[in-house]
Amino acid sequence: MSLRSSALQPPFARPPSTVAIRRASDYQADLTGLISETLCQLGVAVRGKSVLLKPNFVEPDPDGVINTHPAVVSAARESFLLLGAREVKVGEGPGHERDTEAILETIRLRDYLGPLSGVFVDLNLDDVAPIALVTHASSLRELYFPKTVLSADFVVSMPKLKTHHWVGATLSLKNMFGIVPGSCYGWPKNALHWAGITQAILDINATVRPDFAIVDGIVGMEGNGPIQGAAKPCGILVMGDDPVAVDATCARVMGLVPERIDYLKKAGGLLGHLSADKIRQLGESVASVRTPFAVLDAFRGLRDKQHGLAAHAATGFSKLNGLNSDGNP
Numbered sequence: 284m285s286l287r288s289s290a291l292q293p294p295f296a297r298p299p300s301t302v303a304i305r306r307a308s309d310y311q312a313d314l315t316g317l318i319s320e321t322l323c324q325l326g327v328a329v330r331g332k333s334v335l336l337k338p339n340f341v342e343p344d345p346d347g348v349i350n351t352h353p354a355v356v357s358a359a360r361e362s363f364l365l366l367g368a369r370e371v372k373v374g375e376g377p378g379h380e381r382d383t384e385a386i387l388e389t390i391r392l393r394d395y396l397g398p399l400s401g402v403f404v405d406l407n408l409d410d411v412a413p414i415a416l417v418t419h420a421s422s423l424r425e426l427y428f429p430k431t432v433l434s435a436d437f438v439v440s441m442p443k444l445k446t447h448h449w450v451g452a453t454l455s456l457k458n459m460f461g462i463v464p465g466s467c468y469g470w471p472k473n474a475l476h477w478a479g480i481t482q483a484i485l486d487i488n489a490t491v492r493p494d495f496a497i498v499d500g501i502v503g504m505e506g507n508g509p510i511q512g513a514a515k516p517c518g519i520l521v522m523g524d525d526p527v528a529v530d531a532t533c534a535r536v537m538g539l540v541p542e543r544i545d546y547l548k549k550a551g552g553l554l555g556h557l558s559a560d561k562i563r564q565l566g567e568s569v570a571s572v573r574t575p576f577a578v579l580d581a582f583r584g585l586r587d588k589q590h591g592l593a594a595h596a597a598t599g600f601s602k603l604n605g606l607n608s609d610g611n612p
Contacts, residue, residue, distance in 0.1 A: 300525035302532045303565040314358035330367030335435035342380040343389035357395035376406030378471045407465035418489040421482035440493040444503035454530040455496035481546040496529040505576035527555025538575030
């Protein structure tokens, strides 16, 4: 099972984490080769195990800006099978759209994965079991989780690199909201919002720990994410077995300070490494791929002022939101 309460440790008790940043110019690149090579470099062992890939499928998105691109999902699935995984399923429980099938059709998931029977699981409708939460950051004490998630040997969070209008940035930890079933908690899963989004993120990830993260940053989303922002090409995949370190690295790529993102700051206390000096970078450096993202005014304080926001002038987002080329009103 993916319940890993023993992994709750303060940073000083953890060995350093490794996060890989790999360049991928577009979705036609050899993503399987890229991911497979990285998994081997990171020593990922899944032979004989059941793997569950949890992408971020939010709503119908023919332009490929909102959702994790199916090319990345397909490449990850093939990569884990090449490593000897017994089975690799894809599971998601969209929070906005009740008709999961409509999402799968508009993103053409079948074109990439083939027949979905026995491969894709709608986590909103899966059989569930009640699980007591390991931490009590929120007002919740237990949650019903899909049995497909609980029975998987190895869970991979696969978010899109995006800003978020409530928490600043949505990455591999926030992506785990999608394992909470809509059949129990409705759409858009308001029970998690009422309990406190930051707190619910911590409770979910402390109880059902993702074993690995693969972030689709080939084309991300900036501004009014996670669904109404603008496309932001970054040309990268970010991977690692410490989701906190992966998310902290992604935030730095986005020109954000991870210590200022509330749920990331708190997650760095028990769930993984936040500090850059505890994260070993594999592949590209953060500096070499840094692509500052525009954010809503409410999250201007998250930005790393050292690197500025001049790049936003080219996107047109800054003008639409009353910002000058330096990102200030």
